[in-house]
Amino acid sequence: MKSPPFEYVRARSVDEACELLSSHGEGAKLIAGGQSLVPMLAFRLLRPSWLIDVNEIAALKFVDPQPDTVRIGAGTRQCVLAKNDVIARRLPLMRQALAWVGHVQTRNRGTVGGSLVHADPSAELPLAALVLGARMKLRGKTSGQRMVAADQFFSGPMMTAIRPDECLDEIHWPVWQDARIGSAFLEVSRRHGDFAIVGAAAQVAVDESGRCTRVAFGIGGAGPAPLAFPKLAGRLVGTGLEADAVQSAVHDAAAELEPGTDTHATAAYRRHLARVLAARVLRSAYETARGRA
Amino acid sequence: MSEKLYSVSVEVNGVRRTGQVTARTSLVDWLREDQRLTGTHIGCEHGICGACSVMLDGDPVRSCLMYAVQADGHKVTTVEGLANPDGSLSVLQDSFCEAHGLQCGYCTPGMLIAAQALLNQNRQPSEEQIRDAIGGNLCRCTGYQQIVDAVQLAAKRLAGAR
Numbered sequence A: 001m002k003s004p005p006f007e008y009v010r011a012r013s014v015d016e017a018c019e020l021l022s023s024h025g026e027g028a029k030l031i032a033g034g035q036s037l038v039p040m041l042a043f044r045l046l047r048p049s050w051l052i053d054v055n056e057i058a059a060l061k062f063v064d065p066q067p068d069t070v071r072i073g074a075g076t077r078q079c080v081l082a083k084n085d086v087i088a089r090r091l092p093l094m095r096q097a098l099a100w101v102g103h104v105q106t107r108n109r110g111t112v113g114g115s116l117v118h119a120d121p122s123a124e125l126p127l128a129a130l131v132l133g134a135r136m137k138l139r140g141k142t143s144g145q146r147m148v149a150a151d152q153f154f155s156g157p158m159m160t161a162i163r164p165d166e167c168l169d170e171i172h173w174p175v176w177q178d179a180r181i182g183s184a185f186l187e188v189s190r191r192h193g194d195f196a197i198v199g200a201a202a203q204v205a206v207d208e209s210g211r212c213t214r215v216a217f218g219i220g221g222a223g224p225a226p227l228a229f230p231k232l233a234g235r236l237v238g239t240g241l242e243a244d245a246v247q248s249a250v251h252d253a254a255a256e257l258e259p260g261t262d263t264h265a266t267a268a269y270r271r272h273l274a275r276v277l278a279a280r281v282l283r284s285a286y287e288t289a290r291g292r293a
Numbered sequence B: 001m002s003e004k005l006y007s008v009s010v011e012v013n014g015v016r017r018t019g020q021v022t023a024r025t026s027l028v029d030w031l032r033e034d035q036r037l038t039g040t041h042i043g044c045e046h047g048i049c050g051a052c053s054v055m056l057d058g059d060p061v062r063s064c065l066m067y068a069v070q071a072d073g074h075k076v077t078t079v080e081g082l083a084n085p086d087g088s089l090s091v092l093q094d095s096f097c098e099a100h101g102l103q104c105g106y107c108t109p110g111m112l113i114a115a116q117a118l119l120n121q122n123r124q125p126s127e128e129q130i131r132d133a134i135g136g137n138l139c140r141c142t143g144y145q146q147i148v149d150a151v152q153l154a155a156k157r158l159a160g161a162r
Helices: A014-027 A037-042 A078-082 A085-090 A092-098 A112-118 A124-132 A230-236 A243-256 A267-289 B027-034 B091-098 B108-121 B127-133 B145-161
Strands: A007-010 A028-031 A050-053 A063-065 A069-073 A135-140 A144-149 A154-156 A166-174 A181-188 A198-206 A212-220 B005-012 B015-022 B053-056 B059-062 B075-077
Touching (some): A014 A135, A014 A166, A092 A124, B091 B108, B091 B145
Parallel strands (some): A028 A050
Antiparallel strands (some): A063 A069, A135 A144, A181 A198
């Protein structure tokens, strides 16, 4: 369980990290919190020739509230976000998701950007990013700067649109401006803090009469990447999330999933969980939006 | 071919310790093998069991999930750093003895670090908060109840001492 040999360098800026990625070639990897990367090295699933450490780059650690987004530096630690007032007030779904991420010790090292680029199919932050429509600001020496939306970013298990010479710089999380919003995040795992078997996230906005004006929901852990369901969510706009409408939407959502079978759960059980959890988060988000939760 | 060595300088339990390490040397291996601080235990070596928990700049982390070279310039507290200056057990350590918060002792250093980090931030934690704080630490002996009892006892004693 010892990591294979590699060479190590601390990057002092994002530019330097990109420069190092470019000069050391495809064998080079960035290391942020290392809470997934180090185990992968220990298991010898990865044998990078270089690790470029981005932990000491202060410019990657910030929470910057804008009128309709919150900009978050990719190197911001999960424990910092979990305690941050701006996140609690303006991105309640992210805060709810963070409560399910690992343990105290891993959240103290793990970063938001690391979780997104690692892209574990059952991970909470990628699912929250997808449901909220977060946008990733990537930087690379040759490709320069580009923005990639979450629905274009996650392409498969541990696979994203990020190129080998790129560094995730910051993430722009949209903030819903509606007066009455609610959100919820739920998952089932063997023990709290373990990898989710299935997770679900939802955010809704309602008008004064209790009709939904916006709905977003998604499911993680039940396929190669988290999935959001904008069309099905659109069907729920204008409803009061009555049981029939919700059941129909989550049934159709579960049909789109491609869950796998492994030692933790069968594909059928994952699909079942997806339906149940998606219905629960929609309901819970709705109740919060109506001020009844 | 010999591996490249990197200089590290880490303040461990208030004492500056320096050394030369390969990049892949984990923090826990450096503490145990090079610095002979064997109080921190190695369990799973892939971030599941929590036995290797240490404080990095005051916050509990898994020392098997970071490389010693990454700790360069930082402060680390290991279980050896929890005892009183005269070597006697801290209130928390003594409470683990008192409440039978251990049997085989393998998880204990990690449990102590996790619990001390909690008490440093929260003098009167609820049972739920205690269970959350030690949620990343596996114990195969106690069933956790006596560990929770020990942390509650320590909190009570610390409150009485003030």
